């Protein structure tokens with residue numbers, strides 16, 4: 450196993466991963482074991498770069514990068530053009546802030562305990578005295594995309610809104626918005642909702658509980674607990690796509706976890722046999 454890494458920051462994706470499986474989070478963020486880049490991830494990056502170029506530079510610049518293959522560019526272009534047609538994305542507004550890093554400016558940086566919250570807001574728009582935080586999402590099926598009522602509790606949106614409320618002390622209500630692009634049907638739709646400062650503070654407090662648990666897990670691992678021995682509350686090795694070990698084509702750490710479970714089972718069996726012997730001896 451690699452050396453433990455310093456762990457100084459958190460992000461929405463880290464919190465979501467920890468909530469899915471604390472072991473997977475620890476393998477990835479405490480040991481820094483990289484997962485293979487999947488096609489949805491690569492396409493997502495290509496798409497985001499092209500949207501950014503469209504809004505900032507008013508053109509769909511093609512990057513000279515191996516990820517920018519003909520097929521990916523063609524699909525991204527088609528989705529962006531559909532988004533322009535139905536006014537989901539526009540480069541006409543002068544007050545667009547694109548890909549804003551929330552962790553750069555120390556004065557407004559957000560911390561949970563001693564962890565810096567990192568993230569990039571895809572698009573911030575200030576219009577008619579009101580902020581809108583927008584995130585572009587590509588999906589192969591709207592079934593997997595967030596629903597309107599889920600925006601108000603989404604980890605990423607809550608972290609961004611909390612940062613924005615800290616940044617603009619006069620704001621009391623913010624629009625949260627997902628621009629969703631369906632890669633299969635090429636449909637583009639918008640879901641949005643409004644959140645108040647009070648609501649965001651309340652949701653942010655829930656997230657701090659998760660970060661506290663992350664810190665406890667980190668302490669255990671730094672004190673010598675093996676990651677594969679950390680407690681998880683689901684059946685390890687379950688390969689259903691709806692379960693953590695089977696999701697997204699299967700977890701890359703399954704061998705470590707399955708081996709550890711076998712050892713645990715053997716130890717439990719030894720202990721059980723020991724108890725039976727002891728009872729028989731007493732009789």
Ligand code: SF4
Nearest residue numbers: 470473694700703706
């Ligand atoms: S195999 Fe399952 S328990 Fe192990 S890290 Fe992956 S998701 Fe978690």
